[in-house]
Amino acid sequence: EDQVTQSPEALRLQEGESSSLNCSYTVSGLRGLFWYRQDPGKGPEFLFTLYSAGEEKEKERLKATLTKKESFLHITAPKPEDSATYLCAVQPYNTDKLIFGTGTRLQVFP
Amino acid sequence: EPEVTQTPSHQVTQMGQEVILRCVPISNHLYFYWYRQILGQKVEFLVSFYNNEISEKSEIFDDRFSVERPDGSNFTLKIRSTKLEDSAMYFCATGQTEVGEAFFGQGTRLTVV
Numbered sequence: 001e002d003q004v005t006q007s008p009e010a011l012r013l014q015e016g017e018s019s020s021l022n023c024s025y026t027v028s029g030l031r032g033l034f035w036y037r038q039d040p041g042k043g044p045e046f047l048f049t050l051y052s053a054g055e056e057k058e059k060e061r062l063k064a065t066l067t068k069k070e071s072f073l074h075i076t077a078p079k080p081e082d083s084a085t086y087l088c089a090v091q092p093y094n095t096d097k098l099i100f101g102t103g104t105r106l107q108v109f110p
Numbered sequence: 111e112p113e114v115t116q117t118p119s120h121q122v123t124q125m126g127q128e129v130i131l132r133c134v135p136i137s138n139h140l141y142f143y144w145y146r147q148i149l150g151q152k153v154e155f156l157v158s159f160y161n162n163e164i165s166e167k168s169e170i171f172d173d174r175f176s177v178e179r180p181d182g183s184n185f186t187l188k189i190r191s192t193k194l195e196d197s198a199m200y201f202c203a204t205g206q207t208e209v210g211e212a213f214f215g216q217g218t219r220l221t222v223v
Contacts, residue, residue, distance in 0.1 A: 043214035
C-alpha cells in the first residue's frame with residue numbers, strides 16, 4: 001500500500017537554528033514527491049516538486065532533497081514567519097491523486 | 111499571482127441536506143481535484159476531473175457526491191444527504207498537467223449539524 005510518514009510530528013526551533021524534516025514513503029512507482037506549506041485554516045501552498053533520486057530544489061531558506069525512500073526538507077536559519085505545518089505528498093504512477101502525510105508542525109521562536 | 115478561489119469559506123448545513131461547494135480554477139489549468147481534511151487529520155483525495163469527466167475517485171467519494179463544471183469555468187462539488195461525518199475542510203485544487211504540482215484553494219469549511 002502506498003503511504004507517507006512524516007517526522008517529527010512537531011518541531012520547536014529557536015530563530016536561526018537550522019534543522020531538517022523527514023518524509024519517508026512507500027510507493028509502487030514514484031511519479032513525483034511534493035512539499036507543501038499549510039498555515040492554520042488555510043489550503044496547502046505549493047513549495048517543491050521532486051521527480052527522481054538525487055534531485056534537489058531550493059527556495060529562500062528551504063531546500064528539499066530526494067532519495068529512493070525518503071525526502072528531507074532542510075530549513076536554514078529559520079525565522080518566525082516560517083512557522084507552519086509542512087506537508088509531504090507523493091503521486092504514484094498511473095494515478096492522479098496525491099497521497100499526503102500527516103505533516104510536521106514547525107514553530108520558530110524569536 | 112493566479113489563485114484558486116473557493117466559495118463559501120464556511121457552510122453550515124443540517125444533516126440530510128444538500129450542499130454545493132464552488133471553485134474557480136486557475137484559468138489555463140485543465141486538471142481539477144477535490145480533497146478534504148478532517149480536523150487534525152491528513153489531507154485526503156476525493157476525486158479528479160479532466161476533460162469534463164471523472165478520471166479517478168476514492169472510496170470516500172460515494173454516490174452522494176458528484177462534481178461538474180456547469181459553465182466551463184466553475185468547478186463544483188455537490189454532496190447530497192449530508193452526514194455528520196462529512197464535516198471537514200474541503201479543498202479544490204487545479205493543475206496544468208496530470209503530473210506535477212496542484213495548486214490549492216483556501217478551502218470551504220463544511221459543518222454538518
